[in-house]
Amino acid sequence: MCFRRFYSNMKLRCLRPEDDENVELVNRVSLHDRDNGSVPAGPSTGTIHPQQGYAIDGLRNRFKLTYNIQLPSEHAYLGKLERVECLERFEPGSIHRIPVSSHHSIVYPGETIPLILTNSLLDFDGRYESSRIGLVFWEHSRQKRILGVVCQVCEKDVRESVIVLKTIAQQRFELVPQRDGALTRSVQRDGRAHYYAEVKILPEVLLPDPLASFCTSNMVKINNIAKNRLLAAQSSVWPKFVYDQYGSNEVLYKVRRFLEFLQIESVPTADPVMLSFWLARNIPLSETDRKELFFSNSVLSRMLLVNNILDYTCAFCCKKCDRRIANYVDMFAMSKQGVSSSYCNPSGFIHETLTVYRVVPKTARTTTKPSTDFSWFPGYSWQIAVCNACNNHIGWKFAATKRNYKPKKFYGLCGKSIRVASDRKVDDVDPGQHSGGGGGANPISNLRLTKT
Structure with missing residues (x-):
């Protein structure tokens, strides 16, 4: 089944008669096209037959928001904040001392994190003020390694008893043990403990396409990437499908359809590192998968894991x-x-x-x-x-x-x-065979995401 038909059928199965907005849309589109004679009359139950292509534009209007999605990301509920000058990123592998705070869930780089702190954590040593804070994930350790993420403060406001911050998660880190084995230190100021730690910035490994080394100067002149890869594979030891299993082309194809379904446009697709983290935040993941994605230093490993997850509902x-x-x-x-x-x-x-x-x-x-x-x-x-x-x-x-x-x-x-x-793995089956009810199986269960 092609992706176009898959997502069209999926959206059609998402419509439920109990949704007032859906029923209104279905009736309005049906009457308009029926009066014009462009499509045959549908059933009287208020549902749309999968073969009635006229409904697709109507469905797009149903899923189109009139709300400004920029507003939630501004976190206006925090009140007026003062902008803070951003600092340069740390070099991978470098070690730095920064104030840290525990966090209950994993945060991926690129995410905006609002913070309301009851003490001036940023003034952690009494000598200078830091514009970075480390969120440590104590509950998500792996092989005695404690990881976290460096957050850059971009806006702040110091109030009577709290400091309000808007931060952006930037880089992953690992806590470095001190000589006595301790992972954090504390400084007592005004009767409160301020914690800081030595952190080592983790690298983001971006491997090149293994077929790139087989490309000749004549291949580079060809603009067709797929043809380039096919010609390069013919000069290598293994056939092309072997290299495709360790590439990100397939997952990017699935991701484009996933984004089309969600109607999301502002995605960092040009940056493979940030794209891998964006997908980790927005694709539903189990706790195990969330940890696996965060702990991996390889961008390709993250993309291959996402590729596998997209095969399941x-x-x-x-x-x-x-x-x-x-x-x-x-x-x-x-x-x-x-x-x-x-x-x-x-x-x-x-x-x-x-x-x-x-x-x-x-x-x-x-x-x-x-x-x-x-x-x-x-x-x-x-x-x-x-x-x-x-x-x-x-x-x-x-x-x-x-x-x-x-x-x-x-x-x-x-x-x-x-x-x-996770539901069962999706197969290439007609979606009309499955129930679309709210309490039943997922409407897109048993639909395999495959290219034609």
């Missing part, structure tokens, strides 16, 4: 009772950062939040009244959402406070409270 389940809360096909990007971003509550706790259009019916309920205070999405009110089965906090329900905003409502799932569950 997934669901989002409650960590406490394992009940399915939302489906893969309901993800969308409410922020320019992608489908998953980090936001900070007034207490300073950072929530990694995944945005979905809806949850599975009767799986979640709200427990608070709508509020716009400290809203992560300007123009939307929020309510705390809990699992219907076990009352575990799973995230928030957001509702538009302005009439022209779309979506009118959506959910932000808390990364700390949900688990990514």
Whole structure:
């Protein structure tokens, strides 16, 4: 099955009669085209037949946001902040002493991280102020190695009892043990402990195409990359398909379709290193896969792991009772950062939040009244959402406070409270054979992502 047909069918299966916006769109498009005689009349159930190609443009309008996705990434709820001059990146392999703070989840380079600190952590030694802070992932160690990420402060504001920061994660690091074996040091100032550590900046290994060494000057003149690789493979020991298994061309093809599905345009596709981290943030991953991607120094290894993950569908389940809360096909990007971003509550706790259009019916309920205070999405009110089965906090329900905003409502799932569950590997099967109901299997289950 070709990618075009796959994603067209997938979007069609995503439409559910219980969604008021979907029903309105289906009826409007159906009546318009039926009156013009461009397509045959569809069934009276309010659904669209997969062969009715007229619905594709209508579906694009359904998934097109009217909300400015730039707003959430600005973290305006933090208030007015003062810009800080950015510093140059550290050299890979170099060792530096920086203030550190523990963090409960893995953060990938390129992500914007808001911080509200109850003490002046940046003034950690009393002699000078640092504009960098290290987030350490104590809960995600590997073979006694403790890793973290250097965050560059880009905006800040010092208030009465807290310091508010907006930072950008830049480089991965590993904690370097001191002579006595300790990983961190503390300095007591004003009755509070400030922690710092020696960190070693980890490299980002970008391997060249193994077929590049077989390319002759005549091949370089040919603009067709695929033809160049084929000619180069004929001069090597192994056939071309062997080299393709260790290349990123296949995963990039899948990624383009994934981005088309999410309607995301602002992606660092020109930088392979940042693209690998962007995919790690926005493709649903299990805790094991998240660690594997972060600990790998090889960009190619990350891309090959992403390539394997894209061959599976997934669901989002409650960590406490394992009940399915939302489906893969309901993800969308409410922020320019992608489908998953980090936001900070007034207490300073950072929530990694995944945005979905809806949850599975009767799986979640709200427990608070709508509020716009400290809203992560300007123009939307929020309510705390809990699992219907076990009352575990799973995230928030957001509702538009302005009439022209779309979506009118959506959910932000808390990364700390949900688990990514992989469904079976997708096969090349007609999607019409599977149920698209909210409580059933994923609508794109058993659909293999293959090129034709």
